[in-house]
Amino acid sequence: xxxxxxxxxxxxxxxxxxxxxxxxxxxxxxxxxxxxxxxxxxxxxxxxxxxxxxxxxxxxxxxxxxxxxxxxxxxxxxxxxxxxx
Numbered sequence: 001x002x003x004x005x006x007x008x009x010x011x012x013x014x015x016x017x018x019x020x021x022x023x024x025x026x027x028x029x030x031x032x033x034x035x036x037x038x039x040x041x042x043x044x045x046x047x048x049x050x051x052x053x054x055x056x057x058x059x060x061x062x063x064x065x066x067x068x069x070x071x072x073x074x075x076x077x078x079x080x081x082x083x084x085x
Contacts, residue, residue, distance in 0.1 A: 002041050005072040009053050012070070023052040 010020065021032040028034075035045055043057075050057050067073055 002046050002074050003036055005074060006049055007036060009055060013053060020052060024048060
């Protein structure tokens with residue numbers, strides 16, 4: 001899901017939640033951790049987080065293309081990464 005993809009992106013670009021919290025301008029020091037601790041994230045928050053991490057949220061028809069390195073496929077039941085195995 002989107003939460004797992006965001007956590008993976010945070011690891012890859014080596015940014016901690018505190019720094020992301022500052023980028024997003026949240027007043028609460030735990031706002032990012034609270035949102036990433038939930039099962040789901042709103043589309044609005046996903047877009048805000050992605051923008052702050054320098055990623056885009058793109059909608060494409062299912063199965064319309066192959067996915068590449070650093071791309072994520074978000075579905076209702078899993079997250080697939082374009083990472084090589």
